[in-house]
Amino acid sequence: MATDVPSLRIALPKGRFQEAAARLLAPLDLGYLSEDTRNYRFASTKLPGLSAKLVHEKDIPVQVALGHYSLGICGREWVEELRSKYASPDLVLLQELPLGQSMVYVAYSRFGDPSWEALRARREGDGIRIAGEFPNLAEAFALRERLRRFRIFPLWGAAEAYPPEGADLVLVAVKDEDALAPAGLAPLAPLLEASACIIAHSPSLSRRNLVPVLAPLLADLALRQPEEDSLLSFSPNGELSMVFPDPDQGPSDLRLALPDGSLLGVVSAILDRAGLLPSGYASPLGTRRPLSPEPGLHIKVIRPHDMPLQVANGHFDLAITGMDRLEEHRARFPYSPVATLADLGDSGRSLQGQPARIVAVVHGDLPVTSVEELRQVVSTWRRPLRIASEYIQLADRYARQHHLAPYRVIPTWGATEGFLPDDADLLIEITETGSTIARLGLRIIDELFHSPGRLIAYQPSLDDPQKGDRMRDLAQRLVTAREAMPGGRQVL
Amino acid sequence: MLVPRYRGARDWLPADMARFRRIEDTFRALAAKYGYQEVRTPTLEYLHLFTAAGTLSPDQLARVYSFLDWDGWSGERVALRPDGTIPTARLFLDSLQAGFGLHTTRLCYVENVFAFSNESGERERWQCGAELLGGDETAADAELLLLACQVLGRLEAGPVVVRLSHAGLLKAVLRVLDLPSETESDFLDHLIAGHTTEAVRLSDGQSEAARLLPLLFGVEGEGPGFVRNLAALTAEPWPEVAAQLKRFLPLAETLTALERPYRIHLALDRGFEYYTGALFHLYVGDVRVGGGGRYDDLLPLIGGAPLAASGFALYVNALLPLLQVPPEAEPRRLVVNARGRALAHAFRLADGLRAEGWAVTLQVDGIPADGHVRVVVEEEDDVVRYRLRDGTGRDSVVLDQEAVLQWLRTSPR
Numbered sequence: 001m002a003t004d005v006p007s008l009r010i011a012l013p014k015g016r017f018q019e020a021a022a023r024l025l026a027p028l029d030l031g032y033l034s035e036d037t038r039n040y041r042f043a044s045t046k047l048p049g050l051s052a053k054l055v056h057e058k059d060i061p062v063q064v065a066l067g068h069y070s071l072g073i074c075g076r077e078w079v080e081e082l083r084s085k086y087a088s089p090d091l092v093l094l095q096e097l098p099l100g101q102s103m104v105y106v107a108y109s110r111f112g113d114p115s116w117e118a119l120r121a122r123r124e125g126d127g128i129r130i131a132g133e134f135p136n137l138a139e140a141f142a143l144r145e146r147l148r149r150f151r152i153f154p155l156w157g158a159a160e161a162y163p164p165e166g167a168d169l170v171l172v173a174v175k176d177e178d179a180l181a182p183a184g185l186a187p188l189a190p191l192l193e194a195s196a197c198i199i200a201h202s203p204s205l206s207r208r209n210l211v212p213v214l215a216p217l218l219a220d221l222a223l224r225q226p227e228e229d230s231l232l233s234f235s236p237n238g239e240l241s242m243v244f245p246d247p248d249q250g251p252s253d254l255r256l257a258l259p260d261g262s263l264l265g266v267v268s269a270i271l272d273r274a275g276l277l278p279s280g281y282a283s284p285l286g287t288r289r290p291l292s293p294e295p296g297l298h299i300k301v302i303r304p305h306d307m308p309l310q311v312a313n314g315h316f317d318l319a320i321t322g323m324d325r326l327e328e329h330r331a332r333f334p335y336s337p338v339a340t341l342a343d344l345g346d347s348g349r350s351l352q353g354q355p356a357r358i359v360a361v362v363h364g365d366l367p368v369t370s371v372e373e374l375r376q377v378v379s380t381w382r383r384p385l386r387i388a389s390e391y392i393q394l395a396d397r398y399a400r401q402h403h404l405a406p407y408r409v410i411p412t413w414g415a416t417e418g419f420l421p422d423d424a425d426l427l428i429e430i431t432e433t434g435s436t437i438a439r440l441g442l443r444i445i446d447e448l449f450h451s452p453g454r455l456i457a458y459q460p461s462l463d464d465p466q467k468g469d470r471m472r473d474l475a476q477r478l479v480t481a482r483e484a485m486p487g488g489r490q491v492l
Numbered sequence: 493m494l495v496p497r498y499r500g501a502r503d504w505l506p507a508d509m510a511r512f513r514r515i516e517d518t519f520r521a522l523a524a525k526y527g528y529q530e531v532r533t534p535t536l537e538y539l540h541l542f543t544a545a546g547t548l549s550p551d552q553l554a555r556v557y558s559f560l561d562w563d564g565w566s567g568e569r570v571a572l573r574p575d576g577t578i579p580t581a582r583l584f585l586d587s588l589q590a591g592f593g594l595h596t597t598r599l600c601y602v603e604n605v606f607a608f609s610n611e612s613g614e615r616e617r618w619q620c621g622a623e624l625l626g627g628d629e630t631a632a633d634a635e636l637l638l639l640a641c642q643v644l645g646r647l648e649a650g651p652v653v654v655r656l657s658h659a660g661l662l663k664a665v666l667r668v669l670d671l672p673s674e675t676e677s678d679f680l681d682h683l684i685a686g687h688t689t690e691a692v693r694l695s696d697g698q699s700e701a702a703r704l705l706p707l708l709f710g711v712e713g714e715g716p717g718f719v720r721n722l723a724a725l726t727a728e729p730w731p732e733v734a735a736q737l738k739r740f741l742p743l744a745e746t747l748t749a750l751e752r753p754y755r756i757h758l759a760l761d762r763g764f765e766y767y768t769g770a771l772f773h774l775y776v777g778d779v780r781v782g783g784g785g786r787y788d789d790l791l792p793l794i795g796g797a798p799l800a801a802s803g804f805a806l807y808v809n810a811l812l813p814l815l816q817v818p819p820e821a822e823p824r825r826l827v828v829n830a831r832g833r834a835l836a837h838a839f840r841l842a843d844g845l846r847a848e849g850w851a852v853t854l855q856v857d858g859i860p861a862d863g864h865v866r867v868v869v870e871e872e873d874d875v876v877r878y879r880l881r882d883g884t885g886r887d888s889v890v891l892d893q894e895a896v897l898q899w900l901r902t903s904p905r
Contacts, residue, residue, distance in 0.1 A: 087610075127540065127568065142543070143550045149540040151567030312565040333565045 008050045008204075009422075010213060011064060011072035012042075013057040014415045017196050020099050021073050025052075027216040040418030040440070047212055053422075058413040061199060065091040068423050070204035071213060073097075077104050077134065077173055077194040085136035092202045095218060099196040102173045104134065106141055107185035112164030116188050120147075123168050127151040132159040132171030137191055141171075153313075156305035158260065160185060161288035165255075166300075166315040252466040253296040254474070257311070257319035259304035263453070267320055270344065274481035276474070297474075308456060312336045317461040318471060320344065320478075324358055324391065324430055324451040331393035337459040342475040344453035344482050358391065360398065360446035361429050361437055363421035371402045371446045374426065384408045388416050388424035395428040398448060417442060500608075500615030502809075511815045512618070515808055516602050518646045519620040526639050528600035528622050533579035535604070536561075539569040546793045547578055549765040555608040572606035576621040577787065577803050578766070578794065584625055585796040596627035602808075614809055622784075623803035625791075630742040632802050633770045633786060634750070640774055640782055640804045641752065649814040650776040654754040656744070659767035659785060661736040661758060665708065668730050669695050683709045683759045700729040708733070713756040716744040743770050766790045772804070776814055782806040826900075829855045830869035837876050838869040841893050848897060867896060 012021050022030075030042040030052050044050040055063060060074040061081075065088040079093060113119035120128065127149040130138040135154040142150040155162075159170040160183040173194060174180060177187050198217055204210065258281060259267055271277040278290035278299045292299045302310065307319035308329030318341070330336060360371060368374045378385045384406040389395035392411045399407040404426075412419065416427050417440050430451060431437055434444055455475050461467045497503065504512060520530060539558045542548045548556070557572040564570070573579055580599055588597060600622040609615050622639060624632045637654065644652045662683075671679055675694050682690040688710040695701035704726060713719065723737035747754055754772075769786030784804025791799045826845070830838030835856065842852040868879040878896045880888040890896055 127566075129567065140554075143553045146544065146550075148544040150543070152569075153567050309565055313567075329565075332560075333562060335563045336565050 008047075008071075008208065008210070008213065009069045010050070010052045011055045011060045011069040011074075012052050013060060013074050013196075014054040015057055017057065017073060017075070017099060018054070020196070024097075024217050028213065040415065050213060053418050054415055055418060056413040056415045059415075061091060063423065064199050064201050067201045067203065070201050070208065071210060072199045073196060073217075074199065075100060075102075075173075075194055076197045077102070077137075077192065079197065079199055080192055080194075081134045081136050084140040090202050092200050092205060094198040094200050094205075094214070097196040097198065097217075101193070101195045102175055103177070103193055104137065104171060104173045104191040105177070105180060105185075106130075106138075106169055106171055106188045106191055107163075107180050108169050108188055109163035110181065110184050110186045112168075119168055124148050128169060129153060129167045130169045130171070131155050131162045131167035133157060133173075134171045134191075138169075138171050141189070141191060153306075153309065156303040158288060158302045158306070161300055161302050162315075166310060166313075249298070250296055252470050253298065254317045254461075254467060254470060255298045255300070255315070256292075256474075257307050257316040257321075258290075258299055258301050259307070259320055260301050261303065263304055263320070263322070266453070269485065270478055270481050273484060274477040276477065308336070308338050311456055311458050312338050314458050314460065317458050317467060318474065319456050321454055321456060322356065322430075322451050323449070323454050324356070324394075326454055326456055327358075327449065327451075328391045328393050331397045339457045339459045339462055340454050341457040341462070341471060342455040342479050344455060344478060356430055356432050356451040358394065358428065358430055358448040358451055359434070359437075359444045360448065361417075361420070361427040361442050361444055362425065364441040364443050365421060366425065366443075369443070369445055371404075374445060375402060375404055378404055378407075378425075385426060386410055386424045387426045387428065388412050388419040389428035390414060390416060391428050391430075394448065398428055498615075500613065502614060502616070507817050508812060510817055511812050512808060514815065515620060515647060515806070515811055519602065519643050519806065520600070522639060522643050522646065523598075523600040523622055526598065526622075526635065528598040528639075531580065531583055531599050531601050532603065533573065533576075533583050533601070535573055536570050537573055537579055537582070539571040541582055541794060542571060542574060542578055544793045546789055547766050548575065552607070552765070557606050557608065573603065574605055574607050576601060576603050576605055576619050576805055577623060578790065580621070580623050580803075581625075581787075581790050581796070581801065582794055584623075585791065585794065589796065596632070597625040599623045599625070618808035619805040620808060621803060621805040623801065625799055625801045627800065629739075629769065629786065629800060629802075630746055632800070633743050633772075634746045636784060636802055636804050637747070637772055638750070638752065640772075640784070640806060643806060644774065644776070644781065644811075647811065647815060649781065649811055652781075653775040654747075654752070655773045655775065656740075656747075656754050656756050657758045657771045657773075658736060658740045658769060659771055660739060660769050661708070661733060663768075664732045664736045665705075665730070668732060669698055669701065671695065686710065686759065704730065704733075709759040714754070715748050715756075716741055718756055719744050740770060766793070769802070774804075774806070776811075779810050779814065780807065781810045781814070826850060826866040827853045827855045828867045828869060831856055832871070834869040834871040834876065837871065841867065841869060841878070841896060844893055844897060845900070848900075850900070866900070 012018070028047055028050065029045045040054045042052045053069070057074045058078050060072040061079045063069050064072040065082065067090060076093070076096060079091070082088070083091065108116060108119055113122060123129070124147065128142070128147050129151050130142060131153040132138055133155050135152045138152050142152070153167060159172050162170055163185065169188065170185070171191065172180070172185065180187055198214070200210065258278070264282065268277060268282040271281070276293060278292045280287040280290035281299070281301065288301045290299050290301065300316070304321040305325055307316070307321040308326050310316055311319050312329070312333065326338065326340065329338065362368060362374065366377070368377055385399070385404050386408055387395045387399055388410040390412055392409055395409045399405070399409070410419070410424055416429055417436065420427060420442055428448070429437070431444070437444060455478060457471055462471055523530075539556065542556065543553060552574065556574045558569045560567070561570050580601060584597060584599065600620070602618065602620050604616050604618045606616050620643070622636060624636055641652055641654065666676060671694065679691050679694045682688070682694065688706040691709070692702045692705050695705065707725060708722060719737055719741045723734045723741070726737065727734040744756070766787045766789070767785040768788045771785035772783060773780055774782035782804060784802065786802040788798070788800050791797065791801060828838050828842050828845075838854055842854055845852045866881055870877045870879065876891065878890050878893070880890065880896065880899050888899060890899060
């Protein structure tokens with residue numbers, strides 16, 4: 001295995017398929033091992049010229065289609081999500097792998113309308129609301145079904161939490177149809193079968209010898225047993241997931257969205273101190289509908305990324321999220337009816353952590369220390385500045401405000417640090433200590449803003465006399481609790 | 493290309509605009525004589541205007557430019573107008589239907605439409621469209637076809653070939669065959685491509701398909717006799733299809749009586765989703781320069797009451813290369829040259845000349861090489877002189893503006 005592979009790049013998935021891909025590629029000796037690796041870039045010691053990079057799985061089809069990588073490994077659902085809207089001839093699916101088998105379903109609530117026909121008849125006039133992590137597949141479904149009027153709500157996750165109040169249909173990836181019922185969902189239509197797959201940039205496939213890399217991936221394929229993994233978009237939540245708010249809510253009843261993920265710990269602590277910790281919120285079951293300790297307070301757990309849009313649509317009266325997500329939403333929808341009700345201090349990431357900041361980052365090899373210097377350097381280039389970010393709107397606004405033209409924003413789903421310097425020139429990133437940025441040889445050249453935790457509110461609810469007073473009272477309790485915590489800081 | 497232009501978009505240069513205006517002016521003038529009133533719909537419409545079944549097909553919808561507006565947090569998408577007919581129907585329902593009564597409404601427009609094209613095709617196209625809402629089916633279809641042909645004739649784009657077909661007939665065939673939805677698309681592709689053998693194969697051996705599909709879609713006809721023949725041949729096995737052919741017959745008879753040549757080719761292209769009756773395609777050589785048809789079901793689909801309707805559009809982008817650049821109008825055009833303190837006098841003179849019907853260009857940086865300068869304004873010691881050139885090399889000098897005008901009125905052009 002001493003074949004020379006000149007400058008061949010492969011995109012490997014960060015997250016659920018990471019370890020399995022590492023095992024498959026072990027013969028290439030990439031030094032790419034486990035989910036806790038802190039590196040993004042790897043080079044093969046067996047195949048000179050072969051390099052690999054860890055990329056968020058959802059970004060891999062785009063990166064391969066653009067030709068940034070000759071090969072990639074990711075879930076097929078992300079390939080189809082891209083191709084359903086942007087049929088790139090440069091992206092080809094080479095082989096499905098016996099890993100992460102699942103099915104993407106269109107589903108609706110078992111606890112709402114008795115049937116899809118009834119739901120459609122009731123809702124189509126206002127627009128069928130379709131939520132999920134696959135907005136392109138959702139749109140293709142809506143067009144194919146000839147839905148007269150529909151609205152797509154792209155989500156970062158937790159789609160199963162939305163029907164029936166926040167969405168009429170959801171797209172979810174599950175192991176099989178049986179996995180839908182425990183989450184309160186009924187299948188409407190299977191959209192596609194998915195599993196991990198190998199994809200290629202078709203010009204690379206046409207012109208280059210990819211066999212040295214493909215060989216270990218394809219070896220003994222027929223003999224491999226399908227592997228279980230954490231592919232499910234959600235976990236069944238048991239009885240708690242079946243608790244729905246009374247549709248005939250009282251006039252002062254409130255709907256509160258709480259965050260999952262990294263914010264869960266700190267928000268639990270604040271709620272606990274405020275006497276508002278719902279039953280099941282911090283449990284290992286990870287319920288999406290924890291029980292509120294207060295009557296008339298209906299709580300749902302969703303991704304903090306999705307909260308501003310959900311609040312803007314009146315699906316929640318209140319939500320706890322980070323200012324980064326609120327600013328991203330406002331940059332896209334400047335007239336959104338989302339108000340900031342309270343600043344929960346630097347609870348954005350962790351109680352002990354330093355304040356979360358949104359920063360502009362370049363690679364250490366780029367000789368700039370400020371955005372002004374970057375602008376001057378970019379003006380000498382014969383190509384656009386490439387800005388990679390999860391915060392598409394903030395990145396776009398930043399480039400406009402600082403006249404970084406010409407530029408292109410590359411949307412990412414995470415692992416953005418790995419984009420520098422090959423696939424991007426500038427990142428708009430969130431960081432606490434900046435240590436990861438420094439360790440990877442990157443440099444912060446600007447700080448956009450601090451990103452404390454925010455209690456956000458639906459403005460029409462805030463203007464409602466009965467709801468508004470209760471919302472302000474809850475806000476005060478949360479702020480008081482936050483102030484009383486170690487390291488607490490209140491910046492109302 | 494020094495500064496890249498958006499792919500699929502075009503710049504309209506002065507020569508293009510001269511041709512564009514010629515198309516537009518010819519269309520508008522003739523349409524007005526037929527009683528069509530001009531309207532204009534917004535470039536942006538809600539996407540849902542185009543998504544209902546029977547409006548745009550899923551293939552067409554997949555190429556629509558749609559996006560969330562700055563206040564689009566509800567997920568309601570807006571679209572760059574992909575079609576001229578549907579927004580005009582919406583405009584009619586919104587603003588004109590109340591006064592509709594028993595009358596027909598004739599509307600026309602010159603608008604751009606947008607659709608993604610992956611090839612080298614243009615993504616923004618201009619259309620001259622006419623829509624006739626209400627009225628008798630045959631009379632309306634014939635009127636629209638004649639108007640379209642008359643516009644093309646006035647434009648002298650070349651010999652126009654009219655090809656007729658019928659959406660109702662093809663839909664009736666699909667109903668009779670009752671193909672699985674996954675087969676229907678391939679079946680239509682084969683019919684359109686003229687591969688009737690393949691279409692027959694996809695009809696899965698259904699009785700009469702092997703005999704009738706090649707007759708209906710593989711033969712081209714030229715008159716009402718052809719329609720009568722097909723109606724007779726389909727009457728027994730496929731009465732629903734025969735009924736559509738009989739519905740088509742009066743238009744064929746009317747056009748034949750008017751000595752308007754046409755060809756009947758019943759295999760349609762794919763963009764027939766909202767059409768229900770007669771369809772016509774207009775060609776100059778191999779270039780399709782227009783098309784239209786009857787869409788009786790469209791208004792109910794977008795929220796209105798049932799109303800017979802039909803229309804057509806001429807494709808400006810396709811027509812453009814077929815037209816000659818119109819000769820410039822008589823150039824009552826001159827250049828006034830001035831500099832320094834004489835400039836104000838030159839502006840005043842230019843205004844006076846324009847009021848007399850001249851096109852005047854003010855030249856402030858020397859005499860241009862093409863020798864079109866007719867008037868040079870000079871000022872010296874507070875005395876303004878107008879040096880006049882009549883094109884023969886002789887100069888005259890006058891001292892006031894009225895004298896300039898008098899000289900121009902009498903000098904050779």
